[in-house]
Amino acid sequence: MKTARLSRRQQLLIACAPVNEQPIADRNMRAAVFRARDSEEFKIQQSFDRAVVDLVQTVPVPSAVAEWLSSEKAIEQPKWTWKRAAKNPAVVAVGIAVLVIAAVFAIQFAEHLHDFPGSAHARKLLSVARSPRSVLLDPVRTEAGALSDLFFMKHNLEHYEVPPEFADFQTLGCRVFDDEEAGRVAQIWVVEKHMQFFLFPAERDTKTGIAPDFSNWRFVEQEGWTGAVQQRHGVCFMAAVRGDATQLAPYLNKLHSH
Amino acid sequence: MLGDAEKAEEVFEATLREAAQRAATGEAPADRCWLFREARGRCLEVSERGLQAEDVDHAQDELSAAAPDQIRRLDVAQLAIWISGAPEPQRTALALFYLGEFCRADILKIAELKTHELADLLSLARGQFQAWLDASFPLERTS
Numbered sequence: 001m002k003t004a005r006l007s008r009r010q011q012l013l014i015a016c017a018p019v020n021e022q023p024i025a026d027r028n029m030r031a032a033v034f035r036a037r038d039s040e041e042f043k044i045q046q047s048f049d050r051a052v053v054d055l056v057q058t059v060p061v062p063s064a065v066a067e068w069l070s071s072e073k074a075i076e077q078p079k080w081t082w083k084r085a086a087k088n089p090a091v092v093a094v095g096i097a098v099l100v101i102a103a104v105f106a107i108q109f110a111e112h113l114h115d116f117p118g119s120a121h122a123r124k125l126l127s128v129a130r131s132p133r134s135v136l137l138d139p140v141r142t143e144a145g146a147l148s149d150l151f152f153m154k155h156n157l158e159h160y161e162v163p164p165e166f167a168d169f170q171t172l173g174c175r176v177f178d179d180e181e182a183g184r185v186a187q188i189w190v191v192e193k194h195m196q197f198f199l200f201p202a203e204r205d206t207k208t209g210i211a212p213d214f215s216n217w218r219f220v221e222q223e224g225w226t227g228a229v230q231q232r233h234g235v236c237f238m239a240a241v242r243g244d245a246t247q248l249a250p251y252l253n254k255l256h257s258h
Numbered sequence: 259m260l261g262d263a264e265k266a267e268e269v270f271e272a273t274l275r276e277a278a279q280r281a282a283t284g285e286a287p288a289d290r291c292w293l294f295r296e297a298r299g300r301c302l303e304v305s306e307r308g309l310q311a312e313d314v315d316h317a318q319d320e321l322s323a324a325a326p327d328q329i330r331r332l333d334v335a336q337l338a339i340w341i342s343g344a345p346e347p348q349r350t351a352l353a354l355f356y357l358g359e360f361c362r363a364d365i366l367k368i369a370e371l372k373t374h375e376l377a378d379l380l381s382l383a384r385g386q387f388q389a390w391l392d393a394s395f396p397l398e399r400t401s
Contacts, residue, residue: 011377012373012374012377013362013373013377015376015377015378015380015381016355016362016365016373016376016377016380018358018361018362019358020358025361026361026362026363029362041321044321044322044323044325045321045384047323047325047326048321048325048326048329048384048388049355049356049384050326051325051326051329051330052329052337052356052387053356053357053358055329055330055332055334055337056334056337056356056357056358057358058334059334059338060263062263062267064267064271065267065270
């Protein structure tokens with residue numbers, strides 16, 4: 001055998017190369033035989049082995065034994081089954097990869113299932129709400145609904161109105177600031193449950209330039225805070241509170257229960 | 259494996275009887291190579307009770323292109339005696355390999371060998387068999 005052409009592993013396989021005419025199922029063996037097929041030494045080995053096999057075939061088989069072995073193969077090749085396929089390392093690896101990809105897609109899908117235009121800005125403002133950084137605010141003690149006039153008169157912010165559900169909440173203070181993504185944002189602190197209200201421009205569709213309003217409440221969550229968002233006249237209002245949506249539920253149903 | 263057709267038939271029947279009994283009691287072996295492992299084990303038991311081949315270092319020759327012609331001049335009984343006289347596990351390896359019915363994986367499983375062990379045993383046996391052929395049926399030298 002020309003050892004330069006065959007690896008040590010292939011040389012070992014060639015030493016065990018079958019001589020029957022059937023296709024070789026073992027891929028490594030098939031590759032080794034393919035590489036060695038033109039070698040003079042391999043041809044001699046094959047003819048040697050074939051001559052021995054032919055001689056063995058002439059061994060007389062007793063009739064009683066021949067009856068048992070007349071029609072069956074000496075050894076049945078394993079059948080393909082799902083169970084065997086599932087134990088194949090390649091199948092297992094592909095299965096795990098598919099599961100991970102599916103899980104990532106499922107998580108992303110679940111996260112964005114309830115997304116709406118402006119939800120990204122709302123989440124960012126929830127981060128602002130939970131931030132411990134001190135900010136300069138105007139100490140205004142009034143009802144939240146009364147601040148829309150202040151926003152219009154002082155900051156020229158039109159339709160920055162607190163919805164009726166939260167309009168009679170007593171405020172602690174407010175401020176107006178520019179956010180890189182959300183634009184001009186009005187932030188209001190109220191006494192009730194240390195809630196914060198945010199008013200910010202609705203996100204417009206990039207193609208149509210329209211920001212369709214929605215009067216039902218939509219929720220966003222971010223790091224332990226929850227926001228209930230409503231959009232009217234192109235302006236989003238968000239009531240933000242620490243905790244989950246149940247913290248806000250009593251206020252959102254208030255009008256309906258009256 | 260045994261170099262004796264009568265003993266081989268006894269082992270064959272005993273093995274089938276064992277398989278039938280297991281099947282009847284619902285203990286049919288799941289291992290598809292079980293029959294051959296069982297037969298091999300019984301052959302080893304039988305051969306241990308008989309005459310033991312001497313442990314001799316056989317000469318080796320390089321395989322010859324004329325080997326098929328030499329082999330064709332052999333009587334099959336001579337081949338059976340030569341193989342059955344080989345030490346274990348070489349004997350099992352040769353018997354299974356030259357039956358031409360088993361793939362490498364099956365031979366490794368039945369003979370409880372690794373690929374490199376099987377390769378070494380077969381290569382060694384070829385060389386030894388060639389030397390024996392050369393001694394028994396010398397090639398006619400052309401001068």
